[in-house]
Amino acid sequence: MTRTKNYHHFCPIARSLEVIGEKWSLLVVRDLLRGPARFSDLMRYLGGITPKWLTARLRELEAAGIITRDSQPGRREVWYKLTEKGKGLGPVIEGLLVWGVDNALRPPLPGEAVFPEQTVYATATYHNSKGTQLPQPVEWQIDLDDGKSHAVSFDGKRWRPRRLSDGPPDVAVTADRDSWMRFVTTPRAERELHGLAIQGHPERVEEFLRTFGVLQASMAAVS
Amino acid sequence: MTRTKNYHHFCPIARSLEVIGEKWSLLVVRDLLRGPARFSDLMRYLGGITPKWLTARLRELEAAGIITRDSQPGRREVWYKLTEKGKGLGPVIEGLLVWGVDNALRPPLPGEAVFPEQTVYATATYHNSKGTQLPQPVEWQIDLDDGKSHAVSFDGKRWRPRRLSDGPPDVAVTADRDSWMRFVTTPRAERELHGLAIQGHPERVEEFLRTFGVLQASMAAVS
DNA sequence: CTGAATCCGACACGATACTG
DNA sequence: CAGTATCGTGTCGGATTCAG
Numbered sequence: 001m002t003r004t005k006n007y008h009h010f011c012p013i014a015r016s017l018e019v020i021g022e023k024w025s026l027l028v029v030r031d032l033l034r035g036p037a038r039f040s041d042l043m044r045y046l047g048g049i050t051p052k053w054l055t056a057r058l059r060e061l062e063a064a065g066i067i068t069r070d071s072q073p074g075r076r077e078v079w080y081k082l083t084e085k086g087k088g089l090g091p092v093i094e095g096l097l098v099w100g101v102d103n104a105l106r107p108p109l110p111g112e113a114v115f116p117e118q119t120v121y122a123t124a125t126y127h128n129s130k131g132t133q134l135p136q137p138v139e140w141q142i143d144l145d146d147g148k149s150h151a152v153s154f155d156g157k158r159w160r161p162r163r164l165s166d167g168p169p170d171v172a173v174t175a176d177r178d179s180w181m182r183f184v185t186t187p188r189a190e191r192e193l194h195g196l197a198i199q200g201h202p203e204r205v206e207e208f209l210r211t212f213g214v215l216q217a218s219m220a221a222v223s
Numbered sequence: 224m225t226r227t228k229n230y231h232h233f234c235p236i237a238r239s240l241e242v243i244g245e246k247w248s249l250l251v252v253r254d255l256l257r258g259p260a261r262f263s264d265l266m267r268y269l270g271g272i273t274p275k276w277l278t279a280r281l282r283e284l285e286a287a288g289i290i291t292r293d294s295q296p297g298r299r300e301v302w303y304k305l306t307e308k309g310k311g312l313g314p315v316i317e318g319l320l321v322w323g324v325d326n327a328l329r330p331p332l333p334g335e336a337v338f339p340e341q342t343v344y345a346t347a348t349y350h351n352s353k354g355t356q357l358p359q360p361v362e363w364q365i366d367l368d369d370g371k372s373h374a375v376s377f378d379g380k381r382w383r384p385r386r387l388s389d390g391p392p393d394v395a396v397t398a399d400r401d402s403w404m405r406f407v408t409t410p411r412a413e414r415e416l417h418g419l420a421i422q423g424h425p426e427r428v429e430e431f432l433r434t435f436g437v438l439q440a441s442m443a444a445v446s
Numbered sequence: 447c448t449g450a451a452t453c454c455g456a457c458a459c460g461a462t463a464c465t466g
Numbered sequence: 467c468a469g470t471a472t473c474g475t476g477t478c479g480g481a482t483t484c485a486g
Binding site: 009014023065100114 | 241253270314318
Binding site: 279 | 481486
Protein backbone atom coordinates (compact mmCIF):
# COMPACT_ATOMS: atom_id res chain seq x y z
CA MET A 1 0.00 0.00 0.00
CA THR A 2 2.53 2.50 -1.15
CA ARG A 3 1.11 5.97 -0.81
CA THR A 4 3.89 7.50 -2.81
CA LYS A 5 4.16 6.97 -6.54
CA ASN A 6 0.42 6.53 -6.98
CA TYR A 7 -1.88 9.47 -7.59
CA HIS A 8 -5.21 7.67 -7.18
CA HIS A 9 -6.62 9.57 -10.13
CA PHE A 10 -8.55 8.04 -12.97
CA CYS A 11 -6.75 10.33 -15.44
CA PRO A 12 -4.64 8.51 -18.08
CA ILE A 13 -1.90 11.13 -17.74
CA ALA A 14 -1.60 10.40 -14.03
CA ARG A 15 -1.65 6.68 -14.81
CA SER A 16 1.22 7.09 -17.26
CA LEU A 17 3.23 9.07 -14.73
CA GLU A 18 2.71 6.33 -12.16
CA VAL A 19 4.46 3.96 -14.54
CA ILE A 20 7.27 6.10 -15.98
CA GLY A 21 7.24 9.21 -13.78
CA GLU A 22 9.91 8.20 -11.32
CA LYS A 23 13.48 9.34 -11.52
CA TRP A 24 15.57 7.78 -14.34
CA SER A 25 12.69 5.79 -15.89
CA LEU A 26 12.19 7.99 -18.94
CA LEU A 27 15.94 8.36 -19.40
CA VAL A 28 16.23 4.58 -19.62
CA VAL A 29 13.56 4.68 -22.32
CA ARG A 30 15.42 7.53 -24.03
CA ASP A 31 18.58 5.46 -24.31
CA LEU A 32 16.82 2.25 -25.36
CA LEU A 33 14.96 4.12 -28.13
CA ARG A 34 18.30 4.19 -29.97
CA GLY A 35 18.48 0.40 -29.76
CA PRO A 36 19.10 -2.46 -27.33
CA ALA A 37 21.72 -1.90 -24.65
CA ARG A 38 23.44 -3.76 -21.84
CA PHE A 39 23.38 -2.91 -18.15
CA SER A 40 26.80 -1.31 -18.34
CA ASP A 41 25.89 0.62 -21.49
CA LEU A 42 22.98 2.12 -19.60
CA MET A 43 25.19 2.87 -16.61
CA ARG A 44 27.44 4.85 -18.96
CA TYR A 45 24.66 6.71 -20.78
CA LEU A 46 22.85 7.55 -17.54
CA GLY A 47 25.77 9.31 -15.95
CA GLY A 48 25.33 9.29 -12.22
CA ILE A 49 22.84 6.48 -11.66
CA THR A 50 23.82 3.87 -9.09
CA PRO A 51 23.57 0.18 -9.99
CA LYS A 52 20.98 -0.30 -7.27
CA TRP A 53 18.58 2.17 -8.86
CA LEU A 54 19.27 1.09 -12.40
CA THR A 55 18.38 -2.45 -11.34
CA ALA A 56 15.22 -1.21 -9.65
CA ARG A 57 14.12 0.85 -12.67
CA LEU A 58 14.85 -1.99 -15.12
CA ARG A 59 12.80 -4.42 -13.04
CA GLU A 60 9.89 -1.99 -12.83
CA LEU A 61 9.97 -1.24 -16.56
CA GLU A 62 10.08 -4.96 -17.27
CA ALA A 63 7.12 -5.60 -14.98
CA ALA A 64 5.23 -2.81 -16.74
CA GLY A 65 5.84 -4.45 -20.11
CA ILE A 66 7.95 -1.56 -21.40
CA ILE A 67 11.25 -3.43 -21.78
CA THR A 68 12.34 -7.05 -22.10
CA ARG A 69 15.43 -8.68 -20.69
CA ASP A 70 17.30 -10.92 -23.12
CA SER A 71 20.08 -13.08 -21.72
CA GLN A 72 21.56 -15.72 -24.01
CA PRO A 73 22.41 -18.95 -22.20
CA GLY A 74 26.18 -19.25 -22.02
CA ARG A 75 26.76 -15.53 -22.34
CA ARG A 76 26.86 -13.37 -19.24
CA GLU A 77 25.60 -10.29 -21.00
CA VAL A 78 22.03 -9.15 -20.60
CA TRP A 79 20.53 -7.06 -23.38
CA TYR A 80 17.61 -4.79 -22.61
CA LYS A 81 15.30 -3.67 -25.39
CA LEU A 82 12.02 -1.83 -25.70
CA THR A 83 8.76 -3.66 -26.36
CA GLU A 84 6.16 -2.17 -28.70
CA LYS A 85 4.52 -0.69 -25.62
CA GLY A 86 7.84 0.87 -24.73
CA LYS A 87 8.37 2.27 -28.22
CA GLY A 88 4.95 3.88 -27.79
CA LEU A 89 6.63 6.28 -25.38
CA GLY A 90 8.54 7.80 -28.31
CA PRO A 91 6.20 10.79 -28.62
CA VAL A 92 6.63 11.58 -24.91
CA ILE A 93 10.42 11.58 -25.27
CA GLU A 94 10.09 13.63 -28.44
CA GLY A 95 7.96 16.22 -26.64
CA LEU A 96 10.47 16.49 -23.81
CA LEU A 97 13.34 16.76 -26.29
CA VAL A 98 11.75 19.58 -28.27
CA TRP A 99 10.68 21.48 -25.16
CA GLY A 100 14.12 21.05 -23.67
CA VAL A 101 15.89 22.27 -26.79
CA ASP A 102 13.59 25.28 -27.08
CA ASN A 103 13.38 26.17 -23.40
CA ALA A 104 15.97 24.55 -21.18
CA LEU A 105 19.22 24.15 -23.05
CA ARG A 106 22.53 25.49 -21.85
CA PRO A 107 26.14 24.68 -22.69
CA PRO A 108 27.39 21.48 -21.08
CA LEU A 109 28.82 22.00 -17.62
CA PRO A 110 32.28 20.69 -16.77
CA GLY A 111 32.00 17.01 -16.03
CA GLU A 112 28.78 16.49 -17.97
CA ALA A 113 29.09 13.58 -20.33
CA VAL A 114 27.75 14.09 -23.86
CA PHE A 115 27.42 11.23 -26.33
CA PRO A 116 27.73 11.71 -30.10
CA GLU A 117 24.99 9.15 -30.77
CA GLN A 118 22.64 11.26 -28.66
CA THR A 119 23.39 14.36 -30.70
CA VAL A 120 22.56 12.78 -34.06
CA TYR A 121 19.45 11.15 -32.63
CA ALA A 122 18.36 14.47 -31.15
CA THR A 123 19.01 16.27 -34.43
CA ALA A 124 16.83 13.88 -36.40
CA THR A 125 14.06 13.83 -33.80
CA TYR A 126 14.00 17.61 -33.43
CA HIS A 127 13.75 18.24 -37.16
CA ASN A 128 11.05 15.61 -37.56
CA SER A 129 9.03 17.25 -34.83
CA LYS A 130 9.53 20.74 -36.26
CA GLY A 131 8.73 19.56 -39.78
CA THR A 132 12.05 20.78 -41.19
CA GLN A 133 12.10 19.99 -44.90
CA LEU A 134 14.86 20.15 -47.49
CA PRO A 135 14.26 20.29 -51.27
CA GLN A 136 15.78 16.81 -51.76
CA PRO A 137 17.05 13.85 -49.71
CA VAL A 138 20.48 14.23 -48.09
CA GLU A 139 22.93 12.17 -46.12
CA TRP A 140 25.32 13.80 -43.72
CA GLN A 141 28.15 11.79 -42.20
CA ILE A 142 30.17 12.77 -39.15
CA ASP A 143 33.53 11.04 -38.69
CA LEU A 144 35.03 11.53 -35.27
CA ASP A 145 38.58 10.97 -34.14
CA ASP A 146 37.57 8.10 -31.87
CA GLY A 147 37.13 6.11 -35.07
CA LYS A 148 33.35 6.13 -34.87
CA SER A 149 31.09 7.40 -37.62
CA HIS A 150 27.65 8.91 -37.17
CA ALA A 151 25.10 10.06 -39.71
CA VAL A 152 21.88 11.99 -40.17
CA SER A 153 19.72 11.46 -43.25
CA PHE A 154 16.66 13.11 -44.72
CA ASP A 155 14.74 10.80 -47.04
CA GLY A 156 12.52 13.51 -48.56
CA LYS A 157 9.98 13.38 -45.75
CA ARG A 158 11.56 12.29 -42.46
CA TRP A 159 14.93 12.60 -40.74
CA ARG A 160 16.76 9.56 -39.43
CA PRO A 161 19.81 9.21 -37.19
CA ARG A 162 21.68 6.92 -39.59
CA ARG A 163 22.74 6.34 -43.21
CA LEU A 164 20.00 5.19 -45.55
CA SER A 165 22.03 4.26 -48.62
CA ASP A 166 25.41 2.73 -49.38
CA GLY A 167 26.67 5.56 -51.58
CA PRO A 168 28.91 8.42 -50.54
CA PRO A 169 27.38 11.03 -48.20
CA ASP A 170 26.35 14.45 -49.53
CA VAL A 171 28.30 16.11 -46.74
CA ALA A 172 31.14 14.60 -44.72
CA VAL A 173 32.25 16.23 -41.50
CA THR A 174 35.54 15.27 -39.90
CA ALA A 175 36.24 16.48 -36.39
CA ASP A 176 37.66 15.58 -33.06
CA ARG A 177 35.04 14.60 -30.57
CA ASP A 178 35.27 17.74 -28.46
CA SER A 179 34.94 20.08 -31.43
CA TRP A 180 31.81 18.33 -32.66
CA MET A 181 30.32 18.41 -29.17
CA ARG A 182 31.05 22.09 -28.81
CA PHE A 183 29.49 22.71 -32.22
CA VAL A 184 26.17 20.99 -31.52
CA THR A 185 25.89 22.16 -27.91
CA THR A 186 26.42 25.81 -28.77
CA PRO A 187 23.25 27.85 -29.31
CA ARG A 188 22.45 28.01 -33.03
CA ALA A 189 23.17 31.71 -33.40
CA GLU A 190 26.68 31.40 -31.99
CA ARG A 191 27.93 28.28 -33.71
CA GLU A 192 31.37 28.33 -35.28
CA LEU A 193 33.28 25.81 -37.32
CA HIS A 194 36.58 25.68 -35.41
CA GLY A 195 37.89 22.14 -35.50
CA LEU A 196 35.42 20.92 -38.13
CA ALA A 197 36.44 19.97 -41.67
CA ILE A 198 33.46 19.87 -44.00
CA GLN A 199 33.51 18.26 -47.44
CA GLY A 200 30.87 18.10 -50.12
CA HIS A 201 29.24 19.98 -52.97
CA PRO A 202 29.07 23.66 -51.96
CA GLU A 203 25.28 23.74 -52.21
CA ARG A 204 24.95 20.70 -49.95
CA VAL A 205 27.44 22.11 -47.48
CA GLU A 206 25.52 25.38 -47.38
CA GLU A 207 22.32 23.40 -46.75
CA PHE A 208 24.03 21.59 -43.88
CA LEU A 209 25.25 24.84 -42.34
CA ARG A 210 21.88 26.51 -42.73
CA THR A 211 20.12 23.61 -41.05
CA PHE A 212 22.53 23.86 -38.13
CA GLY A 213 22.02 27.60 -37.89
CA VAL A 214 25.54 28.59 -38.86
CA LEU A 215 24.30 30.54 -41.88
CA GLN A 216 21.32 32.84 -41.72
CA ALA A 217 21.01 34.16 -45.24
CA SER A 218 24.60 34.90 -46.07
CA MET A 219 27.04 32.30 -47.30
CA ALA A 220 30.50 31.06 -46.41
CA ALA A 221 33.29 29.45 -48.31
CA VAL A 222 34.03 26.06 -46.85
CA SER A 223 35.50 23.18 -48.74
CA MET B 224 23.38 21.90 -3.67
CA THR B 225 20.69 19.31 -4.07
CA ARG B 226 22.11 16.17 -5.59
CA THR B 227 18.66 14.78 -6.22
CA LYS B 228 16.44 16.26 -8.93
CA ASN B 229 19.42 17.12 -11.13
CA TYR B 230 20.82 14.60 -13.55
CA HIS B 231 23.98 16.49 -14.54
CA HIS B 232 23.50 15.46 -18.16
CA PHE B 233 23.75 17.75 -21.13
CA CYS B 234 20.75 16.01 -22.72
CA PRO B 235 17.70 18.27 -23.31
CA ILE B 236 15.38 15.46 -22.22
CA ALA B 237 17.12 15.24 -18.87
CA ARG B 238 17.02 19.04 -18.63
CA SER B 239 13.27 19.03 -19.20
CA LEU B 240 12.77 16.37 -16.56
CA GLU B 241 14.76 18.41 -14.07
CA VAL B 242 12.18 21.17 -14.50
CA ILE B 243 8.90 19.26 -14.70
CA GLY B 244 9.86 15.71 -13.69
CA GLU B 245 8.98 15.88 -10.04
CA LYS B 246 5.79 14.59 -8.58
CA TRP B 247 2.65 16.65 -9.36
CA SER B 248 4.40 19.14 -11.67
CA LEU B 249 3.05 17.79 -14.95
CA LEU B 250 -0.40 17.28 -13.43
CA VAL B 251 -0.49 20.97 -12.53
CA VAL B 252 0.34 21.73 -16.17
CA ARG B 253 -2.34 19.25 -17.27
CA ASP B 254 -5.02 21.08 -15.31
CA LEU B 255 -3.86 24.56 -16.33
CA LEU B 256 -3.90 23.57 -20.02
CA ARG B 257 -7.70 23.69 -19.74
CA GLY B 258 -7.48 27.29 -18.55
CA PRO B 259 -6.48 29.42 -15.55
CA ALA B 260 -7.33 28.05 -12.12
CA ARG B 261 -7.16 29.05 -8.48
CA PHE B 262 -5.20 27.33 -5.73
CA SER B 263 -8.32 25.60 -4.49
CA ASP B 264 -9.36 24.56 -7.99
CA LEU B 265 -6.00 22.85 -8.35
CA MET B 266 -6.38 21.26 -4.93
CA ARG B 267 -9.64 19.74 -6.14
CA TYR B 268 -8.38 18.58 -9.53
CA LEU B 269 -5.20 17.12 -8.08
CA GLY B 270 -6.94 14.80 -5.67
CA GLY B 271 -4.62 13.95 -2.85
CA ILE B 272 -2.02 16.71 -3.03
CA THR B 273 -1.25 18.51 0.22
CA PRO B 274 -1.30 22.30 0.24
CA LYS B 275 2.36 22.30 1.19
CA TRP B 276 3.39 20.50 -1.98
CA LEU B 277 1.00 22.37 -4.22
CA THR B 278 2.57 25.60 -2.94
CA ALA B 279 6.04 24.24 -3.56
CA ARG B 280 5.25 23.07 -7.10
CA LEU B 281 3.53 26.33 -8.01
CA ARG B 282 6.54 28.33 -6.83
CA GLU B 283 8.93 26.12 -8.79
CA LEU B 284 6.83 26.30 -11.94
CA GLU B 285 6.62 30.07 -11.56
CA ALA B 286 10.39 30.35 -11.10
CA ALA B 287 10.87 28.20 -14.22
CA GLY B 288 8.68 30.57 -16.24
CA ILE B 289 6.00 27.95 -16.87
CA ILE B 290 3.15 29.60 -14.97
CA THR B 291 2.31 33.09 -13.80
CA ARG B 292 0.56 34.12 -10.61
CA ASP B 293 -2.16 36.71 -11.13
CA SER B 294 -3.64 38.29 -8.03
CA GLN B 295 -5.91 41.26 -8.61
CA PRO B 296 -5.54 43.95 -5.97
CA GLY B 297 -8.69 43.95 -3.89
CA ARG B 298 -9.56 40.34 -4.69
CA ARG B 299 -8.31 37.60 -2.42
CA GLU B 300 -8.14 34.98 -5.14
CA VAL B 301 -4.95 34.08 -6.93
CA TRP B 302 -5.29 32.82 -10.48
CA TYR B 303 -2.56 30.64 -11.92
CA LYS B 304 -2.15 30.41 -15.67
CA LEU B 305 0.32 28.95 -18.15
CA THR B 306 2.85 31.10 -19.96
CA GLU B 307 3.69 30.41 -23.60
CA LYS B 308 6.60 28.35 -22.33
CA GLY B 309 4.15 26.39 -20.21
CA LYS B 310 1.77 25.85 -23.12
CA GLY B 311 4.76 24.43 -24.98
CA LEU B 312 4.46 21.40 -22.71
CA GLY B 313 1.19 20.50 -24.45
CA PRO B 314 2.80 17.85 -26.68
CA VAL B 315 4.35 16.16 -23.63
CA ILE B 316 0.96 15.98 -21.90
CA GLU B 317 -0.59 14.77 -25.15
CA GLY B 318 1.98 12.00 -25.45
CA LEU B 319 1.34 10.86 -21.89
CA LEU B 320 -2.42 10.99 -22.45
CA VAL B 321 -2.32 8.87 -25.58
CA TRP B 322 0.09 6.35 -24.09
CA GLY B 323 -2.00 6.13 -20.93
CA VAL B 324 -5.23 5.59 -22.84
CA ASP B 325 -3.65 2.94 -25.03
CA ASN B 326 -1.59 1.19 -22.37
CA ALA B 327 -2.48 2.01 -18.80
CA LEU B 328 -6.20 2.63 -18.53
CA ARG B 329 -8.43 0.79 -16.09
CA PRO B 330 -11.88 1.51 -14.66
CA PRO B 331 -11.83 4.13 -11.91
CA LEU B 332 -11.26 2.70 -8.46
CA PRO B 333 -13.66 3.52 -5.63
CA GLY B 334 -12.76 6.91 -4.28
CA GLU B 335 -11.02 8.12 -7.42
CA ALA B 336 -12.33 11.48 -8.47
CA VAL B 337 -13.11 11.91 -12.17
CA PHE B 338 -13.96 15.29 -13.68
CA PRO B 339 -16.25 15.66 -16.70
CA GLU B 340 -14.14 18.52 -18.08
CA GLN B 341 -11.17 16.16 -18.12
CA THR B 342 -13.08 13.57 -20.14
CA VAL B 343 -14.06 15.96 -22.92
CA TYR B 344 -10.58 17.46 -23.00
CA ALA B 345 -9.07 13.99 -23.18
CA THR B 346 -11.47 12.95 -25.95
CA ALA B 347 -10.54 15.91 -28.13
CA THR B 348 -6.80 15.57 -27.46
CA TYR B 349 -6.80 11.82 -28.11
CA HIS B 350 -8.59 12.11 -31.43
CA ASN B 351 -6.37 14.96 -32.54
CA SER B 352 -3.32 12.89 -31.80
CA LYS B 353 -4.72 9.81 -33.53
CA GLY B 354 -5.83 11.85 -36.54
CA THR B 355 -9.44 10.72 -36.20
CA GLN B 356 -11.43 12.33 -39.03
CA LEU B 357 -15.14 12.55 -39.70
CA PRO B 358 -16.66 13.33 -43.12
CA GLN B 359 -18.04 16.68 -41.88
CA PRO B 360 -17.85 18.97 -38.82
CA VAL B 361 -19.89 17.92 -35.79
CA GLU B 362 -20.78 19.27 -32.38
CA TRP B 363 -21.61 16.92 -29.55
CA GLN B 364 -23.07 18.29 -26.34
CA ILE B 365 -23.21 16.46 -23.03
CA ASP B 366 -25.71 17.73 -20.45
CA LEU B 367 -25.16 16.34 -16.99
CA ASP B 368 -27.52 16.33 -14.07
CA ASP B 369 -25.32 18.66 -12.06
CA GLY B 370 -26.56 21.39 -14.39
CA LYS B 371 -23.25 21.64 -16.25
CA SER B 372 -22.88 21.24 -19.99
CA HIS B 373 -19.83 19.98 -21.82
CA ALA B 374 -19.09 19.65 -25.51
CA VAL B 375 -16.72 18.17 -28.05
CA SER B 376 -16.52 19.57 -31.57
CA PHE B 377 -14.81 18.58 -34.80
CA ASP B 378 -14.29 21.51 -37.16
CA GLY B 379 -13.38 19.41 -40.20
CA LYS B 380 -9.72 19.11 -39.23
CA ARG B 381 -9.23 19.30 -35.46
CA TRP B 382 -11.18 18.31 -32.35
CA ARG B 383 -11.87 20.81 -29.59
CA PRO B 384 -13.23 20.38 -26.05
CA ARG B 385 -15.97 22.98 -26.49
CA ARG B 386 -18.77 24.27 -28.72
CA LEU B 387 -17.65 26.15 -31.81
CA SER B 388 -20.98 27.57 -33.01
CA ASP B 389 -24.15 28.95 -31.47
CA GLY B 390 -26.53 26.60 -33.26
CA PRO B 391 -28.01 23.37 -31.90
CA PRO B 392 -25.60 20.45 -31.45
CA ASP B 393 -25.62 17.54 -33.89
CA VAL B 394 -25.85 15.11 -31.00
CA ALA B 395 -27.09 15.88 -27.50
CA VAL B 396 -26.39 13.45 -24.68
CA THR B 397 -28.26 13.71 -21.40
CA ALA B 398 -27.01 11.69 -18.47
CA ASP B 399 -26.40 11.68 -14.77
CA ARG B 400 -22.80 12.28 -13.92
CA ASP B 401 -22.04 8.72 -12.84
CA SER B 402 -23.47 7.17 -16.00
CA TRP B 403 -21.40 9.45 -18.23
CA MET B 404 -18.29 8.69 -16.20
CA ARG B 405 -18.90 4.97 -16.41
CA PHE B 406 -19.44 5.30 -20.16
CA VAL B 407 -16.18 7.09 -20.93
CA THR B 408 -14.10 5.14 -18.43
CA THR B 409 -15.18 1.74 -19.74
CA PRO B 410 -12.89 0.18 -22.34
CA ARG B 411 -14.20 0.95 -25.81
CA ALA B 412 -15.19 -2.61 -26.63
CA GLU B 413 -17.39 -2.95 -23.55
CA ARG B 414 -19.20 0.37 -23.56
CA GLU B 415 -22.95 0.37 -23.00
CA LEU B 416 -25.52 3.12 -23.05
CA HIS B 417 -27.27 2.52 -19.71
CA GLY B 418 -28.23 5.86 -18.24
CA LEU B 419 -27.50 7.85 -21.39
CA ALA B 420 -30.20 9.49 -23.47
CA ILE B 421 -28.92 10.38 -26.93
CA GLN B 422 -30.73 12.71 -29.32
CA GLY B 423 -29.93 13.71 -32.86
CA HIS B 424 -30.19 12.71 -36.51
CA PRO B 425 -29.70 8.91 -36.65
CA GLU B 426 -26.64 9.23 -38.88
CA ARG B 427 -25.00 11.69 -36.48
CA VAL B 428 -25.84 9.52 -33.48
CA GLU B 429 -24.34 6.49 -35.22
CA GLU B 430 -21.21 8.54 -35.94
CA PHE B 431 -20.99 9.51 -32.25
CA LEU B 432 -21.38 5.91 -31.15
CA ARG B 433 -18.84 4.66 -33.65
CA THR B 434 -16.30 7.24 -32.52
CA PHE B 435 -16.77 6.13 -28.93
CA GLY B 436 -16.41 2.50 -29.92
CA VAL B 437 -19.95 1.42 -29.08
CA LEU B 438 -20.60 0.34 -32.65
CA GLN B 439 -18.10 -1.68 -34.64
CA ALA B 440 -19.75 -2.11 -38.02
CA SER B 441 -23.29 -2.93 -37.03
CA MET B 442 -25.88 -0.33 -36.11
CA ALA B 443 -28.30 0.33 -33.30
CA ALA B 444 -31.61 2.14 -33.02
CA VAL B 445 -31.24 4.98 -30.58
CA SER B 446 -33.36 8.08 -30.60
C1' DC C 447 -13.40 30.15 2.89
C1' DT C 448 -8.65 30.74 0.26
C1' DG C 449 -3.87 30.36 0.36
C1' DA C 450 -0.76 28.99 2.75
C1' DA C 451 3.20 27.29 6.90
C1' DT C 452 4.86 23.68 10.38
C1' DC C 453 6.11 19.32 12.37
C1' DC C 454 6.87 14.44 11.88
C1' DG C 455 7.17 9.85 9.92
C1' DA C 456 7.64 6.89 5.63
C1' DC C 457 10.15 5.84 1.90
C1' DA C 458 12.61 7.09 -2.50
C1' DC C 459 17.02 8.07 -3.63
C1' DG C 460 22.42 8.82 -3.47
C1' DA C 461 27.25 7.23 -2.12
C1' DT C 462 30.21 3.63 -1.35
C1' DA C 463 31.63 -0.91 -0.99
C1' DC C 464 31.32 -5.56 -2.25
C1' DT C 465 30.01 -10.24 -4.99
C1' DG C 466 28.87 -14.22 -8.49
C1' DC D 467 29.52 -7.88 -16.74
C1' DA D 468 25.65 -7.54 -13.95
C1' DG D 469 24.26 -6.91 -10.26
C1' DT D 470 23.72 -6.76 -4.00
C1' DA D 471 24.33 -4.75 0.53
C1' DT D 472 24.58 -1.06 3.77
C1' DC D 473 23.93 3.34 5.37
C1' DG D 474 22.90 8.23 5.15
C1' DT D 475 20.04 12.04 3.05
C1' DG D 476 16.16 14.28 0.56
C1' DT D 477 11.49 14.15 -0.97
C1' DC D 478 7.05 13.51 -0.08
C1' DG D 479 2.44 12.31 2.61
C1' DG D 480 -0.59 13.31 6.77
C1' DA D 481 -2.25 16.10 10.17
C1' DT D 482 -2.63 20.40 12.20
C1' DT D 483 -2.44 25.33 12.44
C1' DC D 484 -2.69 30.17 10.78
C1' DA D 485 -3.41 34.80 8.42
C1' DG D 486 -6.28 37.64 5.21
